[in-house]
Amino acid sequence: xxxxxxxxxxxxxxxxxxxxxxxxxxxxxxxxxxxxxxxxxxxxxxxxxxxxxxxxxxxxxxxxxxxxxxxxxxxxxxxxxxxxxxxxxxxxxxxxxxxxxxxxxxxxxxxxxxxxxxxxxxxxxxxxxx
Numbered sequence: 001x002x003x004x005x006x007x008x009x010x011x012x013x014x015x016x017x018x019x020x021x022x023x024x025x026x027x028x029x030x031x032x033x034x035x036x037x038x039x040x041x042x043x044x045x046x047x048x049x050x051x052x053x054x055x056x057x058x059x060x061x062x063x064x065x066x067x068x069x070x071x072x073x074x075x076x077x078x079x080x081x082x083x084x085x086x087x088x089x090x091x092x093x094x095x096x097x098x099x100x101x102x103x104x105x106x107x108x109x110x111x112x113x114x115x116x117x118x119x120x121x122x123x124x125x126x127x128x129x130x
Contacts (some may be wrong), residue, residue: 042068054104064094113116 041049056119075083105112111121 002015009086054101057097057101057104061094064090068094 068087071083071087071090075087105123111123111126114120
């Protein structure tokens, strides 16, 4: 009798384990399908999102660079240790934002390529900021 109880208990345990595994599999599969459906974007949506991201970072770079330019001009007009430190800090701030845009360069855009006159884009000048 004890053998029969053990065997039935073992059988019940195996069936329960299989049911749990199957339940987890289908639950996870359903979640994955729902997540894939939620994050499905068209190519044009992805391109527009990427374009907005790139434009935003180039605009942030422009603003930081203009602020740096103003700080440098203030230092040149009235040299002092404080204005030199301000100009240095503005360069660091501008360079941090510009550094993020480096990821957007690797497809022969205007910053890297050559124009119709054979002139190279400004990337080398930007990277040689003091």
